[in-house]
Amino acid sequence: MASPREKTAGGTRAQPVLAQRLGYLLKRVNFLYQAHQAPALESFGIDGRLLAVMTAISADGPAPQQRLVERLTVDRTTMVAIIDKLEQEQLVTREPDPHDRRAHRISLTPHGENVRRQAQAAVDQNEQQFLRDLSAREQQQLRRLLQKVSETATTR
Amino acid sequence: MASPREKTAGGTRAQPVLAQRLGYLLKRVNFLYQAHQAPALESFGIDGRLLAVMTAISADGPAPQQRLVERLTVDRTTMVAIIDKLEQEQLVTREPDPHDRRAHRISLTPHGENVRRQAQAAVDQNEQQFLRDLSAREQQQLRRLLQKVSETATTR
DNA sequence: TATTGTTATACTCTATAACTATA
DNA sequence: TATAGTTATAGAGTATAACAATA
Secondary structure (H helix, E strand, C coil): CCCCCCCCCCCCCCCCCHHHCHHHHHHHHHHHHHHHHHHHHHCCCCCHHHHHHHHHHHHHCCEEHHHHHHHHCCCHHHHHHHHHHHHHCCCEEEEECCCCCCCEEEEECHHHHHHHHHHHHHHHHHHHHHCCCCCHHHHHHHHHHHHHHHHHHHCC | CCCCCCCCCCCCCCCCCHHHCHHHHHHHHHHHHHHHHHHHHHCCCCCHHHHHHHHHHHHHCCEEHHHHHHHHCCCHHHHHHHHHHHHHCCCEEEEECCCCCCCEEEEECHHHHHHHHHHHHHHHHHHHHHCCCCCHHHHHHHHHHHHHHHHHHHCC
16 A cells, blocks of 8 residues: 655655656646746746747748647647737738638748747746756756657657 | 757758747647556546546555645645545545544545556556657656756745 | 635636638 | 638636635
């Protein structure tokens, strides 16, 4: 029934030990990260998802909503709400796609690119605070390992 | 500022590069992990949160709901729903705490401990599939780095 | 007065179904 | 027939407020 010892840091090893479970760690670190970044992003009137969409457009250029949907793995209907918000804040524009009149081309406005750049800088700086106990090498390792797992699981 | 290149598909190149952002990676890997484990857990009639609660009880012994709340960082009202479900499946029992008649002692039933052990074994096995592109050493590194970050951010 | 567990309620996030206009 | 975008709607998940029993 109950295991004899655990410590959360020292010589744990026993059996269950929640704090070492990958699923628990991923959920928890993700939660902590979002909570840590939220205030920094809030001052720009955006959240992580909006920034992610702006990042995708900034990296790959103007795109129909459908392409953003595939890129970010969010639902079509969710994307509508995201673009609504971004357009309302005048960070992106919706234009008819000349090649396919069903589609809308989403582009960053100059203001949008400006906000994106500043928000990203704030995020990056904040991230250093979040990762302050990891060396530069460890930070790079963490990113690399997560990326590797992400690619494994995506291209199953 | 931004790193020059990335891969992911063709020769993407640009600056922002969503797939390298820590926030994006954490969210994505967490999502992929949950999706990967859900079917395995579903066959036991539970989900990751229920297993986490069972793990905590199994590791630390019977506990009042409040202690589980602190341990898992979920809301009191959420915990009520979780314990309701576990009790309904006869995986745990709610007994009056002899020392504090306001509190309930939550204990794993023998059946609960049995399910917990089998479910955990299934999760562990499934996890190897999820992490199949990481060496044993890399898996350990990933866990260690996440744990370190979690502790940093928790004990701010 | 404060705390444990509870209910009712609201709010966010996300997904489903059905519609429109194009292809 | 299928696809891009949209709307309305419903379902999870989670948080807030208020209450009963007890400390």
